[in-house]
Amino acid sequence: xxxxxxxxxxxxxxxxxxxxxxxxxxxxxxxxxxxxxxxxxxxxxxxxxxxxxxxxxxxxxxxxxxxxxxxxxxxxxxxxxxxxxxxxxxxxxxxxxxxxxxxxxxxxxxxxxxxxxxxxxxxxxxxxxxxxxxxxxxxxxxxxxxxxxxxxxxxxxxxxxxxxxxxxxxxxxxxxxxxxxxxxxxxxxxxxxxxxxxxxxxxxxxxxxxxxxxxxxxxxxxxxxxxxxxxxxxxxxxxxxxxxxxxxxxxxxxxxxxxxxxxxxxxxxxxx
Amino acid sequence: xxxxxxxxxxxxxxxxxxxxxxxxxxxxxxxxxxxxxxxxxxxxxxxxxxxxxxxxxxxxxxxxxxxxxxxxxxxxxxxxxxxxxxxxxxxxxxxxxxxxxxxxxxxxxxxxxxxxxxxxxxxxxxxxxxxxxxxxxxxxxxxxxxxxxxxxxxxxxxxxxxxxxxxxxxxxxxxxxxxxxxxxxxxxxxxxxxxxxxxxxxxxxxxxxxxxxxxxxxxxxxxxxxxxxxxxxxxxxxxxxxxxxxxxxxxxxxxxxxxxxxxxxxxxxxxxxxxxxxxxxxxxxxxxxxxxxxxxxxxxxxxxxxxxxxxxxxxxxxxxxxxxxxxxxxxxxxxxxxxxxxxxxxxxxxxxxxxxxxxxxxxxxxxxxxxxxxxxxxxxxxx
Numbered sequence: 001x002x003x004x005x006x007x008x009x010x011x012x013x014x015x016x017x018x019x020x021x022x023x024x025x026x027x028x029x030x031x032x033x034x035x036x037x038x039x040x041x042x043x044x045x046x047x048x049x050x051x052x053x054x055x056x057x058x059x060x061x062x063x064x065x066x067x068x069x070x071x072x073x074x075x076x077x078x079x080x081x082x083x084x085x086x087x088x089x090x091x092x093x094x095x096x097x098x099x100x101x102x103x104x105x106x107x108x109x110x111x112x113x114x115x116x117x118x119x120x121x122x123x124x125x126x127x128x129x130x131x132x133x134x135x136x137x138x139x140x141x142x143x144x145x146x147x148x149x150x151x152x153x154x155x156x157x158x159x160x161x162x163x164x165x166x167x168x169x170x171x172x173x174x175x176x177x178x179x180x181x182x183x184x185x186x187x188x189x190x191x192x193x194x195x196x197x198x199x200x201x202x203x204x205x206x207x208x209x210x211x212x213x214x215x216x217x218x219x220x221x222x223x224x225x226x227x228x229x230x231x232x233x234x235x236x237x238x239x240x241x242x243x244x245x246x247x248x249x250x251x252x253x254x255x256x257x258x259x260x261x262x263x264x265x266x267x268x269x270x271x272x
Numbered sequence: 273x274x275x276x277x278x279x280x281x282x283x284x285x286x287x288x289x290x291x292x293x294x295x296x297x298x299x300x301x302x303x304x305x306x307x308x309x310x311x312x313x314x315x316x317x318x319x320x321x322x323x324x325x326x327x328x329x330x331x332x333x334x335x336x337x338x339x340x341x342x343x344x345x346x347x348x349x350x351x352x353x354x355x356x357x358x359x360x361x362x363x364x365x366x367x368x369x370x371x372x373x374x375x376x377x378x379x380x381x382x383x384x385x386x387x388x389x390x391x392x393x394x395x396x397x398x399x400x401x402x403x404x405x406x407x408x409x410x411x412x413x414x415x416x417x418x419x420x421x422x423x424x425x426x427x428x429x430x431x432x433x434x435x436x437x438x439x440x441x442x443x444x445x446x447x448x449x450x451x452x453x454x455x456x457x458x459x460x461x462x463x464x465x466x467x468x469x470x471x472x473x474x475x476x477x478x479x480x481x482x483x484x485x486x487x488x489x490x491x492x493x494x495x496x497x498x499x500x501x502x503x504x505x506x507x508x509x510x511x512x513x514x515x516x517x518x519x520x521x522x523x524x525x526x527x528x529x530x531x532x533x534x535x536x537x538x539x540x541x542x543x544x545x546x547x548x549x550x551x552x553x554x555x556x557x558x559x560x561x562x563x564x565x566x567x568x569x570x571x572x573x574x575x576x577x578x579x580x581x582x583x584x585x586x587x588x589x590x591x592x593x594x595x596x597x598x599x600x601x602x603x604x605x606x607x608x609x610x611x612x613x614x615x616x617x618x619x620x621x622x623x624x625x626x627x628x629x630x631x632x633x634x635x636x637x638x639x640x641x642x643x644x645x646x647x648x649x650x651x652x653x654x655x
Contacts, residue, residue, distance in 0.1 A: 036301070060298060060594045060597050060598060061298040061299065061592055061594025061595070061597075061598070063301060080597070081593050081594045081597050083301075083592065083594060084592070100593055100606065102577075102592055102593055102594065103577055103592075119608075121577060121579075121593075121608065122574065122577060122608075138608075140574070140608050141573070141574040141611070164574065164608075164610065164611070165573060165574070165611070166573075184605075184607060185607075187610075192528075212527075212531065
């Protein structure tokens with residue numbers, strides 16, 4: 001990070017170029033002390049060179065990994081702790097994190113799959129409009145905020161642990177699932193203000209919620225057998241990716257939250 | 273958007289300032305080079321009982337004027353330029369000096385103030401009446417090192433890797449509402465309280481008016497200043513237990529209060545009524561450092577990130593988990609603190625400068641609000 005030179009001022013921060021090696025068709029990039037800009041350029045270059053898999057080692061805090069990358073057959077493996085806005089605007093690749101993720105995973109993501117074998121932070125899937133985000137552990141505040149759907153695009157997010165307040169806030173479309181199974185958090189399955197301002201999409205919670213936890217724009221229902229069957233393929237894919245047992249996941253009743261209005265704030269700024 | 277960190281070795285073991293620099297360097301992109309800073313505790317073992325003033329002067333006239341104040345009210349046992357080294361990216365530094373001071377016995381006696389109030393009075397006097405002189409810190413065995421630049425640049429500028437402290441806080445600034453200048457960088461300090469803050473205090477106006485009534489003058493042009501003075505008021509002067517001070521600053525929402533048991537409801541309603549103008553509104557994550565430990569706190573709906581970790585006796589908090597991973601090689605536990613719930617590091621064997629502790633019983637909390645002395649006495653020290 002710093003080097004003192006014999007003469008002249010020292011550098012506050014040195015941007016190191018990443019070391020890239022190709023091993024059996026996989027681009028392996030050593031990320032220690034590499035700035036996010038050089039790192040993301042190296043990832044793009046590896047894909048431009050025709051490689052299909054990039055393995056990032058010793059990632060710590062580098063932002064925007066996988067951001068804007070297009071292509072269904074591409075894979076990014078992240079070993080370490082990726083920084084903010086991972087998989088932002090990502091369009092097709094599979095991005096797998098062996099560690100915890102920070103805030104803003106899947107921001108405005110378009111297509112592809114994100115798998116996090118750990119916990120993740122706040123504001124996941126912000127404005128997400130397609131693809132899948134699977135988080136094995138706990139998630140923070142404002143998860144699934146303003147997820148949306150468009151024609152055949154339907155974003156899916158499944159979280160294996162517990163969540164804090166504002167889960168599915170302003171949700172406009174897609175599917176958001178919370179299982180509460182692999183949690184380090186004390187307290188209830190989910191915090192308060194669940195689905196506040198929700199006007200599209202569906203939220204499924206494995207367990208029950210009190211009415212005070214749920215925004216007044218949501219209706220609270222117990223998931224029916226048919227709805228659970230419709231959910232099964234999504235949960236099966238999540239279980240395969242994260243190692244949970246599908247039968248155990250499906251052994252508890254789920255709560256379903258759906259909006260009761262398409263325009264909850266339609267009259268907020270109008271005179272009646 | 274800003275970045276912050278705090279680290280406290282609860283065994284009292286000293287850590288190099290390099291740890292704080294590393295944690296902030298990883299979070300470089302949370303700031304924009306217009307403010308970086310640190311505070312370290314236990315860093316002046318040769319002068320543990322002196323009030324150490326870190327000063328910033330725009331010119332020699334300001335320095336002379338401030339030194340006249342120090343000479344008049346204190347015994348100056350050491351005055352020296354702050355050790356710095358040239359660092360690429362750091363320019364236009366003010367004159368930086370530090371002073372190890374003991375309040376003048378006669379002046380202190382005739383002021384009828386405690387030594388701490390005497391120092392607070394001096395800080396307010398210098399900041400508000402001497403043009404171009406600013407107190408960066410004024411506590412015992414601690415100091416703030418701050419300026420305009422990225423935090424890793426500022427840290428190396430002040431040679432922080434040569435200091436050893438039991439507690440460090442650090443900050444990376446992205447000024448949005450107020451100017452980026454040397455005095456406006458974080459941490460903000462008073463006595464040995466230091467505050468680093470990510471967010472905005474939208475209640476700055478009402479908070480600063482409230483503080484003025486208690487003799488605090490907000491002169492540094494950054495909202496965070498009020499948080500440092502509020503903690504001084506609530507913890508040192510009003511002797512509020514830490515838990516209550518945190519609840520006064522990040523009050524539970526009324527809807528949450530409605531769901532509390534009756535006794536707790538009454539306490540929280542009183543607290544919000546008494547300290548309404550002291551409540552910090554707006555998004556924030558803050559770390560409060562002091563001799564004896566640190567406290568990290570979020571606003572009540574977690575509008576700014578905060579992650580915490582423990583490794584052995586070390587407690588660390590930061591805006592991003594990556595900052596923790598950069599410093600701690602194998603944390604025993606990493607978690608995201610709940611909104612409005614403080615994370616506390618407390619150094620074993622050191623005096624806890626805070627009246628009471630967490631986990632008070634409702635009656636103890638109630639006595640702190642109502643001020644019934646006999647039960648309050650028993651809450652001073654909880655181990």
